[in-house]
Amino acid sequence: DSATVVNILVKPGDTIAVDQAVMDVETDKATMPISVDIAGTVEAVLVKSQDKVAVGAPVLKLTVSGATKPEPAKPAPAPDAAKEPAP
Numbered sequence: 001d002s003a004t005v006v007n008i009l010v011k012p013g014d015t016i017a018v019d020q021a022v023m024d025v026e027t028d029k030a031t032m033p034i035s036v037d038i039a040g041t042v043e044a045v046l047v048k049s050q051d052k053v054a055v056g057a058p059v060l061k062l063t064v065s066g067a068t069k070p071e072p073a074k075p076a077p078a079p080d081a082a083k084e085p086a087p
Contacts, residue, residue, distance in 0.1 A: 003027045005051045010060070014042045022060060025053070040064040 003025035010022045021033035022042075040062035047059045 002052050002054050005047050005049055005053060005059075006031060008045055008047070008049060009033075010042050010045065012042050012044055015065075016040060016042060016062075023047075034059070036060075036062075038062065038064055 004027075005023055006026045007024040008022070009024070010016060016022060016036055017039050018037060019035050021035045023034050024031055025034055026032075042060055043063055044061040045059070046061060047053055053059060
């Protein structure tokens with residue numbers, strides 16, 4: 001349910017890559033690195049060493065590299081009645 005932050009490996013302004021470890025956390029059973037699944041620039045570190053954090057809690061604020069506004073989904077074209085076979 002939670003883990004304790006042991007070591008923070010990044011600071012604001014750092015550029016991080018996909019799969020880069022950004023901190024180490026400790027649970028009752030193990031100490032493990034936490035990595036990111038997106039690349040970007042660290043805007044803020046939201047936790048401190050020895051903080052207890054819940055699984056899924058935000059720990060960093062990032063500006064994502066190459067981020068663009070997503071395009072809106074396009075509606076599916078309506079079936080063309082003239083192309084459908086006659087019953």
